[in-house]
Amino acid sequence: MRVLVIGSGGREHALARALARDGDVTELHAAPGNPGIARIAQVHDVAAADPASIAALAARIDAGLVVIGPEAPLVAGAADAVRAAGIACFGPGRDAAMIEGSKTFAKQVMVAAGIPTAAARSCTGDAEVSEALDAFGPPYVVKADGLAAGKGVIVTTDRGEASRHAASCGTVVIEEFLDGPEVSVFALADGSAAVPLLPAQDYKRAHDGDAGPNTGGMGSYAPLPWAPPGLAAEVLATVVQPALDELRRRGTPYSGLLYAGLSLTAAGLRVVEFNARFGDPETQVILDRLVTPLGGLLDAAATGGLAGAGLPAWAPGAAVTVVIAAEGYPGTPASGDEIDGLQDAERESGAYVLHAGTCRTVAGALTSSGGRVLDVVGTGPDLASARAAAYRAAGQIRMRGGWYRTDIAADPGR
């Protein structure tokens, strides 16, 4: 099977790494890729969010399966374009990807399907916003309706800040505050059937102790020793399957990865958000533990073959990812800073480095080119050893202005 991965971040490096280990993947391509991905796949130029350009590349290299990593091409209709070219594609079409592309649409699907989630109102204009803030009370949760790379949401007790964020966003969703540990449960879906993956936890705030602004994610770990047994099965039954059934009923069947971001509240699990693609950096730890060949799973999801696929197998032990971010992230990140020490980091037993926002200069130096620059993945027989391996390796990496949280997986179940 010849596979093309679309994207250039740490998630795509993790996908490429897992696909490269699948004996049935005979050729691995990526576009636009990054210097880490280029070591294991043939990389190509592509206009990353342009459906026609992605479909044309897939046809040119005669891909058997296209795996679309990020949300932007999905929401733009890249999966539709690839399928229209007669090529199997892992990822929802434009209409189904609206589950991530619009918070209002996601809420409508949840309400129609009876999926437990925070009570919410979709608001435009000061009067509606003000009424909703009063109705829900603090802490205020205000979400921009469209895609915002994980940065469109604020949770605050400051009413002025909540109003100002709402005013800067156009249409917003204002919702009830959910109090409980957060968990990410991903499921592979083929339009009607789904298979859950290993639950993981990520760290969305920028700084230690969950302080600072929301980011795309600063670290992750799996498995979750504290999570209730049967969590993935419960999410499949109460969240994923009802969402798939509702989307199929609406004539927009969902295939690809359905990401359920959950809060485990005292009253039971509640959906915080849906995403239409693998989460980043949860994917890095989940795929690290996956034993079942990834290409076969993604191909089954893309071609309607999950019903008989069985549950994926997971390696014992644990994985922890620490994200190394650029100076200024999640605001305007610095770029062009030289990166050193990767080989030293990978000499650490049980650790490796994925590229998230890197590029090569003409002279061949590796430099930063994004907010999240590297993902250091530590593995071990348990969470504590995986965490120690990740941090020993992270400590070897040198980059001006580079920084990371020091408390990833330090407080499992927080």
Ligand code: AMP
């Ligand atoms: P979202 O983009 O919807 O996942 O929101 C980003 C982050 O904001 C989530 O991971 C939560 O940490 C926080 N958040 C979102 N919605 C809520 C909510 N209703 N109650 C509490 N925290 C929330």
Ligand code: GLY
């Ligand atoms: N780690 C959060 C996300 O991928 O949206």
